[in-house]
Amino acid sequence: MGIITLILIGIGLSFDTFAVSVSCGIVESKMRFWQASQIAIFFAFFQAIMPIIGWLLGLTVKNYIIQFDHWIAFGLLSFVGGKMIIESFKKPEEKKFNPRKIKTVIILSFATTIDAFTVGISLAFLQVNMLLASFIIGIITFIIAMLGLLFGKKLGEKSGKKMEILGGIILIALGLKLLIEHLLN
Numbered sequence: 647m648g649i650i651t652l653i654l655i656g657i658g659l660s661f662d663t664f665a666v667s668v669s670c671g672i673v674e675s676k677m678r679f680w681q682a683s684q685i686a687i688f689f690a691f692f693q694a695i696m697p698i699i700g701w702l703l704g705l706t707v708k709n710y711i712i713q714f715d716h717w718i719a720f721g722l723l724s725f726v727g728g729k730m731i732i733e734s735f736k737k738p739e740e741k742k743f744n745p746r747k748i749k750t751v752i753i754l755s756f757a758t759t760i761d762a763f764t765v766g767i768s769l770a771f772l773q774v775n776m777l778l779a780s781f782i783i784g785i786i787t788f789i790i791a792m793l794g795l796l797f798g799k800k801l802g803e804k805s806g807k808k809m810e811i812l813g814g815i816i817l818i819a820l821g822l823k824l825l826i827e828h829l830l831n
Contacts, residue, residue: 666817688751
């Protein structure tokens, strides 16, 4: 498999990460560069490691996970999105949703990488250098996450509460989209 193909796979896998990163940037509009970098590293790490895990497990797990992976992603994204919407109505000092918290970032990172796990399973049947594929996917995800955080931060600075609600709606819609796609296939 060529590098161009791997880059396209990395870009395709990063769309969910971009949407989630925008939502995180909206909520945390005062985020510093190093804080955004930490979040992007989590997204990149999970996005890079999940194809390897999927590749290693191959067909043995595919038949079990594929039946409910969309429900996991839907549940996690809806939970976090709903929490963002609820938090948008609270005063800043009362808010608990914090995309800089490790627990929150891990949940979001995991929720956006289930498709990468599935891609990893399919790559098990192709001639591919998984270390190179993982590296490319991780780098692309890092860049896209940083862009999403920056974009969300700019939106959040201008529109505050409305953008937090929008960010929560985006996460719920993303989870719903994943669920519908899998249920219709």
